[in-house]
Amino acid sequence: MSTRVLNKSNIWLTGASSGIGEALVRELAKHGHKLVITGRRQQPLDELAGIWPEQIHTAVADTTSRDQLAALSGTLNHFGDLDTVILNAGTCEYVDIADYDSAIIEANLTTNVLGTARCLDIALPALRATRAKGKPARVVIVSSSAWWFPFSRAEGYGASKAALTYLAQSLRADLAAEGIEVVVVSPGFVKTPLTDRNDFPMPFMVSAEEAAHRIHQGLAKGKREIAFPRRFTWTLKALNCLPQTMIDRMAASMARKTDTPS
Numbered sequence: 395m396s397t398r399v400l401n402k403s404n405i406w407l408t409g410a411s412s413g414i415g416e417a418l419v420r421e422l423a424k425h426g427h428k429l430v431i432t433g434r435r436q437q438p439l440d441e442l443a444g445i446w447p448e449q450i451h452t453a454v455a456d457t458t459s460r461d462q463l464a465a466l467s468g469t470l471n472h473f474g475d476l477d478t479v480i481l482n483a484g485t486c487e488y489v490d491i492a493d494y495d496s497a498i499i500e501a502n503l504t505t506n507v508l509g510t511a512r513c514l515d516i517a518l519p520a521l522r523a524t525r526a527k528g529k530p531a532r533v534v535i536v537s538s539s540a541w542w543f544p545f546s547r548a549e550g551y552g553a554s555k556a557a558l559t560y561l562a563q564s565l566r567a568d569l570a571a572e573g574i575e576v577v578v579v580s581p582g583f584v585k586t587p588l589t590d591r592n593d594f595p596m597p598f599m600v601s602a603e604e605a606a607h608r609i610h611q612g613l614a615k616g617k618r619e620i621a622f623p624r625r626f627t628w629t630l631k632a633l634n635c636l637p638q639t640m641i642d643r644m645a646a647s648m649a650r651k652t653d654t655p656s
């Protein structure tokens with residue numbers, strides 16, 4: 395059974411307080427869907443709920459906290475049977491190779507992989523209960539296309555998104571028999587507070603609204619893999635066909651020249 399988001403869905407969306415998540419809330423609410431939206435900051439969530447009070451319910455939850463997620467589980471069915479979970483909350487921290495610190499790797503993995511995995515602790519029982527009633531159910535995981543190329547300084551972020559994509563695709567295999575779909579979203583550069591911190595060129599960047607539109611369109615079409623913009627993702631796929639030595643040379647030439655540690 396397809397869980398196409400064309401029908402009115404009951405959705406839980408994490409990382410709703412800014413960037414892609416916020417734009418996606420606006421896109422989905424405009425199309426009549428009902429959403430439980432979460433993030434660590436209450437105020438931006440309240441602003442969205444103020445626009446669509448009948449369709450949006452807010453809750454504060456850090457996705458890395460098992461306790462906060464457990465407290466949230468009772469609200470996931472606020473609007474009725476939960477049929478779609480969009481796990482979008484994430485972070486991006488870059489390694490400074492001259493001052494290498496494994497804490498950067500840990501921060502990326504904790505939020506992007508463990509945070510998403512912990513959300514599944516409460517999402518899967520709710521989605522299974524929905525499936526038990528014969529209704530569709532779907533998990534959408536926002537990963538990234540960044541890990542398709544060994545970008546400089548992205549040891550932590552790229553590793554986290556590679557792991558997250560594997561987690562999602564493996565989950566897809568395990569949930570297939572239950573009829574719970576798993577969708578992977580792999581954006582290129584999107585203009586958000588996360589990328590506003592970057593001081594390097596970001597080719598083919600799209601707005602958060604465009605990203606939200608592409609994600610909504612992909613879900614409406616029942617796609618299991620949503621990657622955009624094509625100019626960027628196709629370029630990365632083409633580069634991946636090159637011999638590894640050429641990829642390594644290209645990646646090294648793009649790496650920032652850092653001062654050697656004293």
Ligand SMILES: NC(=O)c1ccc[n+]([C@@H]2O[C@H](COP(=O)([O-])OP(=O)(O)OC[C@H]3O[C@@H](n4cnc5c(N)ncnc54)[C@H](OP(=O)(O)O)[C@@H]3O)[C@@H](O)[C@H]2O)c1
Nearest residue numbers: 409411412413414433434435456457483484583584586588
């Ligand atoms: N922007 C891009 O170019 C790009 C490209 C590919 C993939 N992505 C992915 O898209 C997702 C959204 O990124 P964005 O660009 O929209 O960034 P953003 O504007 O910084 O938004 C990140 C969201 O995640 C939430 N969040 C972060 N850590 C959290 C935690 N521990 N618990 C709960 N919520 C948390 C933030 O809310 P609070 O601060 O309120 O908690 C915020 O709502 C991320 O997974 C990112 O990796 C982004």
